[in-house]
């Protein structure tokens with residue numbers, strides 16, 4: 001699958017948790033679990049509740065070993081990538097429908113260049129090298145995807161600020177990266193001891 | 195709640211210093227209301243007693259309609275200049291940008307009224323917005339027409355009864371639209387840019403429909419979708435109706451956006467600075483590369499702030515460089531995004547979960563890209579300025595013969 005349905009980030013995140021842990025949740029390095037409010041049984045609660053997500057302190061039974069964390073982190077990047085592919089397609093459709101000075105906005109070289117940059121970034125990101133990468137590299141990949149997402153959000157105009165539009169999924173993907181992918185100040189020492 | 199870090203005041207004369215000091219103090223009260231508003235945008239009603247919430251109405255109202263009470267000190271001006279208003283906007287946004295946009299007052303429409311309205315029209319509009327609390331809107335954007343505002347499609351047709359007009363159409367992303375008592379609506383009476391009119395509406399009149407749209411960030415702006423269904427517009431509500439077509443409707447929209455663009459930049463710089471100060475307050479021992487990144491961000495902020503003051507002064511002098519206004523607004527919006535991304539990174543893993551204030555401004559700042567024109571439109575503007583060799587030249591140093599200095603308001 002290369003695209004995601006609008007508004008589906010919470011359920012895709014749940015599926016990733018379930019996939020990596022055979023039905024459980026993966027704990028973040030800082031000791032919390034981010035998943036759909038529904039799956040965590042805290043529907044409507046907290047700041048992220050209006051986006052369908054919740055963040056709760058880690059409970060017994062949440063997986064946090066290094067191998068699981070690494071698989072989950074790769075899965076999160078794949079998810080962010082998938083959301084961006086979906087948003088790119090959505091952006092092209094939307095800009096194609098918006099007309100200014102008699103032509104669609106897609107005819108604007110400025111916008112064409114932005115869309116092409118996004119596509120090239122996503123394609124590069126999707127190419128899998130033979131060697132796996134560590135946390136620093138995954139974090140850098142997340143930051144690049146975040147920047148790419150911000151380009152798409154700008155292209156979507158005011159629509160990207162609506163809670164019911166693609167902006168919400170991209171925001172949640174950024175939050176998930178902040179929670180799970182961002183290395184702490186002492187992670188290099190941890191890696192060394194592992 | 196985050197601390198307000200010490201910040202060196204500018205030296206531009208005692209009055210501006212006193213104003214800046216006052217705005218800065220007043221804005222301190224906005225952090226908690228800002229958080230409440232993020233949870234429930236209608237919570238603004240709980241905070242109407244705060245002086246900071248009064249500022250917008252007072253400063254954007256023409257002096258003859260301003261009500262002087264003891265909520266604000268007498269040195270806070272009514273009918274503020276652009277330079278004064280950006281100072282307020284920057285510090286208010288430092289406190290909370292959502293609260294600032296949620297505050298009652300005439301908002302952007304004030305400039306349209308000041309530019310186009312006759313005395314009776316000003317009485318009608320400002321008579322209403324001077325009541326406390328009253329919100330007003332400025333409705334230009336449509337569901338299908340945002341940046342291409344001159345192609346707007348809302349229609350103003352002659353009333354079949356022979357007296358006045360009938361308004362039909364939709365508007366989108368309109369700040370405070372669903373909560374306003376009055377507003378200015380841009381609509382089309384004839385084809386082409388000069389066929390655009392600006393009309394005043396009373397939201398209590400039949401034919402007005404509005405809904406607030408749930409936003410990701412800047413939820414205090416309460417942006418709304420509006421529908422006008424055969425709304426009757428009496429002839430005297432058409433702004434500038436005695437002026438030539440090229441000097442009303444669209445002219446009012448352009449002037450309002452030009453005047454307010456610097457304040458969007460000021461909002462962005464205020465939040466950007468708040469994000470930097472927040473990092474330093476949370477990590478007082480921050481050193482090395484992280485500290486250098488914050489210092490660099492603050493340096494960029496200070497440079498843009500300087501440019502912002504210059505463009506505002508040019509607007510006040512009636513000789514704006516529209517290209518440079520565009521550039522400052524666009525760069526400030528980007529800087530605010532960069533500052534919040536940096537803060538989230540420097541505060542470490544799960545910072546967006548552990549720092550609710552940061553998470554809020556992280557969502558809020560994206561809106562500055564779209565308010566008063568998107569980055570792409572401003573980049574085009576800057577390019578036009580370059581082509582005309584008019585981007586870098588300061589107005590006060592521009593001695594080319596025949597240079598037309600067009601007044602803003």
Ligand SMILES: Cc1cc2nc3c(=O)[nH]c(=O)nc-3n(C[C@H](O)[C@H](O)[C@H](O)COP(=O)(O)OP(=O)(O)OC[C@H]3O[C@@H](n4cnc5c(N)ncnc54)[C@H](O)[C@@H]3O)c2cc1C
Nearest residue numbers: 154155157158333334335340341367368369561564568570
């Ligand atoms: C918080 C908030 C408050 C707002 N308040 C108000 C308000 O009070 N009143 C009001 O009238 N409006 C308001 N707006 C609307 C705002 O002015 C529009 O969102 C903005 O003008 C962009 O229009 P759009 O969203 O339709 O995007 P579009 O115009 O559809 O733009 C989509 C993308 O195409 C690009 N683009 C468009 N045209 C061109 C071009 N010719 N060349 C190159 N690129 C182009 C844009 O840069 C953008 O990236 C508000 C918006 C927000 C987010």
